[in-house]
Amino acid sequence: xxxxxxxxxxxxxxxxxxxxxxxxxxxxxxxxxxxxxxxxxxxxxxxxxxxxxxxxxxxxxxxxxxxxxxxxxxxxxxxxxxxxxxxxxxxxxxxxxxxxxxxxxxxxxxxxxxxxxxxxxxxxxxxxxxxxxxxxxxxxxxxxxxxxxxxxxxxxxxxxxxxxxxxxxxxxxxxxxxxxxxxxxxxxxxxxxxxxxxxxxxxxxxxxxxxxxxxxxxxxxxxxxxxxxxxxxxxxxxxxxxxxxxxxxxxxxxxxxxxxxxxxxxxxxxxxxxxxxxxx
Numbered sequence: 001x002x003x004x005x006x007x008x009x010x011x012x013x014x015x016x017x018x019x020x021x022x023x024x025x026x027x028x029x030x031x032x033x034x035x036x037x038x039x040x041x042x043x044x045x046x047x048x049x050x051x052x053x054x055x056x057x058x059x060x061x062x063x064x065x066x067x068x069x070x071x072x073x074x075x076x077x078x079x080x081x082x083x084x085x086x087x088x089x090x091x092x093x094x095x096x097x098x099x100x101x102x103x104x105x106x107x108x109x110x111x112x113x114x115x116x117x118x119x120x121x122x123x124x125x126x127x128x129x130x131x132x133x134x135x136x137x138x139x140x141x142x143x144x145x146x147x148x149x150x151x152x153x154x155x156x157x158x159x160x161x162x163x164x165x166x167x168x169x170x171x172x173x174x175x176x177x178x179x180x181x182x183x184x185x186x187x188x189x190x191x192x193x194x195x196x197x198x199x200x201x202x203x204x205x206x207x208x209x210x211x212x213x214x215x216x217x218x219x220x221x222x223x224x225x226x227x228x229x230x231x232x233x234x235x236x237x238x239x240x241x242x243x244x245x246x247x248x249x250x251x252x253x254x255x256x257x258x259x260x261x262x263x264x265x266x267x268x269x270x271x272x273x274x275x276x277x278x279x280x
Contacts, residue, residue, distance in 0.1 A: 016090040017042065017056060017083055023271060024063055024072070027280060033068030045103060049093070050134040053085035057108070059101065072245065076113040076212035079245065079267065084133055092157055093133050095264040096248055097212070099126065107132050115212040116248050118260065157262070158269035170273035172266065175251050176258025183234055183270055185277035190240065192232040194220055199227045200254060207232060209261075210250035211242055234274065241280050244270040 013021075021037075028035035041062030048055040061078040065071045072078055077099035084093040098110040107130045114120065117127040158172045171182040180195045194207065202222070207230075209216045216237045220230030234240035243249070244267045251258040271280060 013042070014056065014083065014085075014090040017058060020058065020081070020268060021063075023268065024060065027271075028063070028065040028068060028071055030280065031065065031068040031071045033065035033071055036064040036066065038062040038064055045108075048082070048106075048108065048133045049084045049086075051085055055085055055093075055133075056083040056090070057081065057101065058083065059098075074213050076116060077111075080110060082108055082131075082133070092265045094131055095157075095267075097245075104130070106134060113212045115210070115250070116260075120250060120260075158265040160269050160272055167276075168273045170266070170269035172269075173262060174258075175261045176256075177253060178251065178258055178261070181261070183240070183273050185274060188277045190234045190274045190278040192234045192239075193223065194230045194232060194253075196228045196230070196253070200230070201227060202254070203227070205230065205254040206252075208252035208255075209239065209242070210252070214242075216242060235278070240270060240274060240278060244280065 021042075025035045025037075039062065040059060043057045043059070044054050045057060046055075047053060058081045059078060060072040060080070063072060074097075076097040078097065079095065080098040080101050081095040082093040083090045094108070094110075096110070096112075097116065098112055100111045102109050109128055109130045112127050112129060114122045114125045114127070117125075121127075158170055161169050161171060167184045167186065169182050169184045171180055174180050174195070177197050178194055179197050181192060182195075183190065183192045185191075200222075204219050204221050207218050207220050209218070216239050218232050218236040218239055220232045223229045223231045232239075234243075243263060248260045248263055251261045274280075
């Protein structure tokens, strides 16, 4: 891995990565595990986005959670995050579950479980996705995206927003007819809101989240008379925890396939929005 070095997490580590690391260490402890950072957890890599500052990659394969060994990782791999420097600090350039990664020149290549490829396939038939984060990658001209590259929806990032004294809201870009999925604490109760671009035509509909290792179904109840917004209970079968640990998830609404819903940045956003009323 050229121009890269594995580093311990210390005071010089960007604040965003320190916070991310502490959150995951605490999550392991909450699950009854004993966390330990291993070699390879964080890698400082040569500038990826062309701003002259170093960028970083964290790989939770390097965060051992003894006694809760599968807390972070599963058949889809472990959460990998690309951290890019910017004018306001470091932000997530890409994040998701991967079975491994490497740097090839200016590209970061992740190896995905088959269910996380586009289109999804048998788990053993995984794919490689090569990504660039510099200006070259942003120009319209150039080679087409490699096979298995995430769709436009899959590159979205979960974000936090707050207005005045209102609750903190975690919000994600949608997929298919889902325009946005948000989560917040409403009167000390965790809720999710699914906003649709068209009416579903029913008071209640089933949302199916197809993760690499399991499928979770949750019934949404219409929150508006137009039946274009639905309330979901994030506590259903561990839905919130599953959404905050996977890289992407297949979504069906009322039995209709909507494609892949991005979970980039969901770990931090969901835990920040729901922690006042929900324990992961």
